[in-house]
Amino acid sequence: MELLVEDANVITMAAEAVPARCLLIRDGRIAAVGPAGPVRAAAGPDARVVRLDGATVLPGLIDAHCHVSDVGYLAAGADCRQPSAPDIPAIQARLRQAAGRTPPGAWVTGSGYVEYQLREGRHPTRSELDVAVPDRPAVLYHTSLHACVLNSAALAEAGFADGQPDPPGGAFGRDAAGRLDGVLFEGPMFALFERNFRADLARMSAAQRAGLMQGAGQHFAALGVTAACDADVRRDTLTAFAEADEHGALPMRIYGLVVHDQVDWLLESGLRGRHSDRLTADAVKIWADGGMSSRTAAIHGRYPVPPFGSGILSFSRDELTGMVGDFAARGFQVCIHAQGDRAIETVLDAYAVVLGDGGNPRRHRIEHAGAMYPALTARAARLGIAVASQPGFLSTLGDGFAAAFPESSDQLYAFASWRRAGLPVAGSSDAPVITASPLTGIRDAVLRRTAAGQVLGPGERVTAQDALDMYTRAAAFAMHREDEIGSLEPGKLADFVVLDASPLDVDPERIADIQVLATVVGGTPVYQPSGVFHG
Ligand SMILES: [Zn+2]
Numbered sequence: 001m002e003l004l005v006e007d008a009n010v011i012t013m014a015a016e017a018v019p020a021r022c023l024l025i026r027d028g029r030i031a032a033v034g035p036a037g038p039v040r041a042a043a044g045p046d047a048r049v050v051r052l053d054g055a056t057v058l059p060g061l062i063d064a065h066c067h068v069s070d071v072g073y074l075a076a077g078a079d080c081r082q083p084s085a086p087d088i089p090a091i092q093a094r095l096r097q098a099a100g101r102t103p104p105g106a107w108v109t110g111s112g113y114v115e116y117q118l119r120e121g122r123h124p125t126r127s128e129l130d131v132a133v134p135d136r137p138a139v140l141y142h143t144s145l146h147a148c149v150l151n152s153a154a155l156a157e158a159g160f161a162d163g164q165p166d167p168p169g170g171a172f173g174r175d176a177a178g179r180l181d182g183v184l185f186e187g188p189m190f191a192l193f194e195r196n197f198r199a200d201l202a203r204m205s206a207a208q209r210a211g212l213m214q215g216a217g218q219h220f221a222a223l224g225v226t227a228a229c230d231a232d233v234r235r236d237t238l239t240a241f242a243e244a245d246e247h248g249a250l251p252m253r254i255y256g257l258v259v260h261d262q263v264d265w266l267l268e269s270g271l272r273g274r275h276s277d278r279l280t281a282d283a284v285k286i287w288a289d290g291g292m293s294s295r296t297a298a299i300h301g302r303y304p305v306p307p308f309g310s311g312i313l314s315f316s317r318d319e320l321t322g323m324v325g326d327f328a329a330r331g332f333q334v335c336i337h338a339q340g341d342r343a344i345e346t347v348l349d350a351y352a353v354v355l356g357d358g359g360n361p362r363r364h365r366i367e368h369a370g371a372m373y374p375a376l377t378a379r380a381a382r383l384g385i386a387v388a389s390q391p392g393f394l395s396t397l398g399d400g401f402a403a404a405f406p407e408s409s410d411q412l413y414a415f416a417s418w419r420r421a422g423l424p425v426a427g428s429s430d431a432p433v434i435t436a437s438p439l440t441g442i443r444d445a446v447l448r449r450t451a452a453g454q455v456l457g458p459g460e461r462v463t464a465q466d467a468l469d470m471y472t473r474a475a476a477f478a479m480h481r482e483d484e485i486g487s488l489e490p491g492k493l494a495d496f497v498v499l500d501a502s503p504l505d506v507d508p509e510r511i512a513d514i515q516v517l518a519t520v521v522g523g524t525p526v527y528q529p530s531g532v533f534h535g
Helices: 038-043 069-076 088-101 126-132 152-158 186-201 207-222 233-247 260-269 318-328 341-355 374-383 393-404 415-420 438-447 464-470 472-478 508-513
Strands: 001-005 022-026 029-034 048-051 056-059 061-066 108-113 136-142 147-150 170-172 180-186 225-233 253-259 272-275 279-288 334-340 365-368 386-389 426-428 498-499 516-521 524-529
Touching: 001 038, 001 152, 022 038, 022 472, 029 038, 029 508, 029 524, 038 056, 038 438, 056 272, 056 438, 056 516, 061 386, 061 438, 069 108, 069 186, 069 207, 069 225, 069 233, 088 136, 088 272, 108 426, 126 136, 126 147, 126 152, 126 180, 136 186, 147 393, 152 180, 170 186, 186 233, 207 233, 207 524, 225 472, 225 498, 233 260, 233 279, 233 415, 260 279, 260 318, 260 508, 279 318, 279 365, 318 334, 318 341, 334 341, 341 374, 374 415, 386 415, 386 472, 393 438, 415 426, 415 464, 415 516, 426 438, 426 498, 438 464, 438 508, 464 472
Parallel strands: 001 048, 061 225, 108 136, 225 253, 253 279, 279 334, 334 365, 365 386, 386 426
Antiparallel strands: 001 022, 022 029, 056 498, 136 147, 147 180, 170 180, 272 279, 498 516, 516 524
């Protein structure tokens, strides 16, 4: 089976870029790419020809850090994002609606709010959730998934009571009288999310679970994403991915970062390593600190905004060094969430001990690296650490970063400095924290403009070409797949997207508005709203 794609503006992202108009696909891989003459000559007489009338073809976009299964899971609950849910009454109305379609026994679930974007400028409280859902447990997840709010029934079912001290690695929000106000930060929030997700998955049939993963994959495919690292894979989600994969229902390639406490299970399950060319699990995920938008990232100094404090560090330097050493010895790539400078320093200390002078052949990573300031960047570069970060945070959450880091906001997410220092910087979304759209991320890497119009760190803007590199070649490198994906070259898998304009040519303001006309994985269209490849 051959497919000849003609009359396209093909941006190959190959190291030796040649102007290309044509792409020949054979058996799911790229057989030839280049000018029309030689590519047509390479095609057999039966090749199916599709003319794209000058549309742009890019390598399939890669999201190096997101939460594919969480996107699928939360899509079933109430959408409580701003600006569409501008205030707490709007959130209450959406939770009330969600209650009507939530099966008995399950918690009513909403997600996506950012407290400083709400008209009230604060987290909703348990009593406000009680008004919406008085008679059964309800949870409202903060968009960071580092905080949430519970109603009274949920607090009771979770076993949280007034007067209880803060749990290790987390905190409870409290009202003026010291009673729990329903807000949970970090540790208890993660445990709760995992418990609820697991319980809801267990309630589903295998077909429903595979359908959840397929739906999530279709969401990404519609945005031009052909491969992603799911940065939070556990027993039940990896099993569900495997079920979907076995039924040919995964429309994208998944590289699972398996949560550190599930590694023993992974080794017993037989799911470690390459499951198929759509599913791989060979990396371990650890969280070193909290989130930037929840102001729980572990920093030196104190936040000038609520909940104040210096953030939350999940592990000591020695604990982290022990974990990294153990997983590295078992051959895993280690990917550590670290946002605040204090957390990044601790992670680099651990990596330095484990790596010594031996380089970083397993490509251990720092996830996010928000406050990786120049001295830390230089250390990371010396160790050869890869970074997976999120330019799209800047337009959605950047005003909150500016408030939380009034002295250093220009140095946050320093993509240009990191690339200059020689770090592989992979682009990603952290969806569902923000939109999974890589074109939004590419625009934000170029513009760095917040919702209020402030440019955060003008010196850290990168060119559209470099931004595109982050979501293709660099992301493929960060997941050990650069021999197969990330550029359009003969022999590589035929993963590509068709766009109505080139992000390298349009006004940067317009990059996020470019339309995805088709997404193709392994030579098979997985998204094509106007039927580009039909007929
Ligand atoms: Zn994440």
